[in-house]
Amino acid sequence: MRYYPCPSRRASPSGDPRQAALELRRVVMRGASAEPCRRMDEVINLLEKLLAGIPLFFDKRLTLNSDGRRLLSRAARACEDERVKRRILACLRNPTLDEVAAIYESIAGRSPWSIIQGAIEAWGRRGSDGPRKHH
Secondary structure (H helix, E strand, C coil), X not given: CCCCCCHXXXXXXXXXXXXXXXXXXXXXXXXXXXXXXXXXXXXXXXXXXXHHCHHHHECCCCEECHHHXXXXXXXXXXXXXXXXHHHHHHHHHCCEHHHHHHXXXXXXXXXXXXXXXXXXXXXXXXXXXXXXXXX
16 A cells, blocks of 8 residues: 655646646545645655665664664654554664655555666766775
8 A cells, every 4th residue: 555645746647737736635634634745745755765775874784773763763753644654663673765655655655666776877977886994
């Protein structure tokens, strides 16, 4: 099951933007506010930042380091959907790249592997053998 944070992001069957606007109006008239849409956009942006910064936020075993955990905790605090928040908090117990990618895919509805591939290619172009360690 896909989670669509905002009805306007969902492609309408006809592809007509007016139809998507009507859907959004129907949801708002039912009592939903636009604030959760903005909050889920913030969660998606934080997860994209995590996935795009693999050398910065993951260690050599591809688990989150302290900066990555801090960013993921911020995403959990920003999330208002309890189901997604529980999943992010469970990911903090086992914070691997695969878990973060699975959460991103379920929330955003897009594959995270293009972001990950771009991060790895950018890391390779830098000519570095990884994050520097101070001895």
